[in-house]
Amino acid sequence: MKNTLALYGGTPVRQSILPYGKQWIGEEDIEAVARVLRSDWLTTGPMIQEFETAFAIVAGTRNAVAVSNGTAALHAITYAVGIKLGDEVIVPSMTFAASANCVVYQGATPVFADVDESTLLIDPKSVEERITEKTRAIIAVDYAGQACDYPVLREIADEHDLILIADACHALGGSLNNAPVGSLADISAFSLHPVKHITSGEGGMVTTDNPLFANKARLFRAHGITTDHRQRESMGSWFYEMVDLGYNYRITDFQCALGISQLKKLMLWIRKRQEIARIYDKAFSGSEYVRPLTVREGVSHAYHLYVIHLDTEKIGAERNVIFSALRAEGIGVNVHYIPVHMHPFYRTRFGTGPGLCPSAEHAYESIITIPMYPRMSDGDIQDVITAVLKVTGAFP
Ligand SMILES: *Cc1c(COP(=O)(O)O)cnc(C)c1O
Secondary structure, three states: OOOOOHHHOOOOOOOOOEOOOOOOOOHHHHHHHHHHHOOOOOEOOHHHHHHHHHHHHHHOOOEEEEEOOHHHHHHHHHHHOOOOOOOEEEEEOOOOOHHHHHHHHOOOEEEEEOEOOOOOOEOHHHHHHHOOOOEEEEEEEOHHHOOOOHHHHHHHHHHHOOEEEEEOOOOOOOEEOOEEOOOOOOEEEEEOOOOOOOOOOOOEEEEEOOHHHHHHHHHHOEOOEOOOHHHHHHHOOOOOOEOOOOOEOOOEHHHHHHHHHHHOOHHHHHHHHHHHHHHHHHHHOOOOOEEEOOOOOOEEOOOOOEEEEEOHHHHOOOHHHHHHHHHHOOEOOEOOOOOHHHOHHHHHHHOOOOOOOHHHHHHHOOEEEEOOOOOOOHHHHHHHHHHHHHHHOOOO
């Protein structure tokens, strides 16, 4: 029977699994990487700055610092802004663990704020409730690709003398009131993992207008050492000093070459993501079971993820059953995220747990991420819609 769920032996909508996200590598990307592999500099070479310059233009900032991955970017940020032992940093609970881990790396305490249930963005009211004398910074996460309410967060930060950090790993290419993501906070982090908007394999970027923050991030990515190999080479000098404890968070030149090549396609891909989102929005607008997240006024959404809220009561099945049913139909759904304060590490180390962020915990029970990436064909998009409507309508 056509409408029997694949989970129960029916014919699946697709034979092979459609992933929730996927990179798009063209021949010109491969050429760009190959050129660098044939050159003299595989790392600390000229591609690093070239990528940083191109990225800073897109992010609308004076500085960009390329690092080995998005998590390293976040760590470089907590270091650069001076987060240290005894400090508290407010982080939303509905995010990837790295948004909070970067606080712990510096010996500080992440304090989890709740999110707005319609957008899953950090709730400014919850932020205000969490501020103490020890609070030094707020990390806002542009969840799914939508910029947070930065004007309000800025007011709160200024009033309490806090640094405003953006974990913008979901939102490269997005904007708020025509100001690009990357320029909306004091300092922002990006990831170039293959599932994100553009990729360098692994890679990350810090963007900021503040030259002191940028210099500190540069120092931090290279062991806390003041010059790099190429600078010393050009000065004909061997001398260097390590002035603070840093890490090796460098990115290679061939990764940056890939990043530069991919960056040229970013805005085309963002428009494609927005187009797919419009098709999904329209398809689900008539459903009583499915509700897309709310997009706020003034936001140009970068749609790293397309997340739907399931009315599990009306559907008559729990999220995990719906998840399995969609997988069985060949749709590579995912869940973003288990609220970070619910992870065993945070429960054990910081005594967090159920009840701390009720909206995030509640939302977690009913969200699902459906495939979204620019290379999806019209047929892929229709398969996702067919499967979502089939599954959500199939229970008693
Ligand atoms: C992807 C991601 C990161 C980490 O980036 P990596 O490059 O994988 O280290 C951090 N925060 C958020 C919100 C992310 O989505």
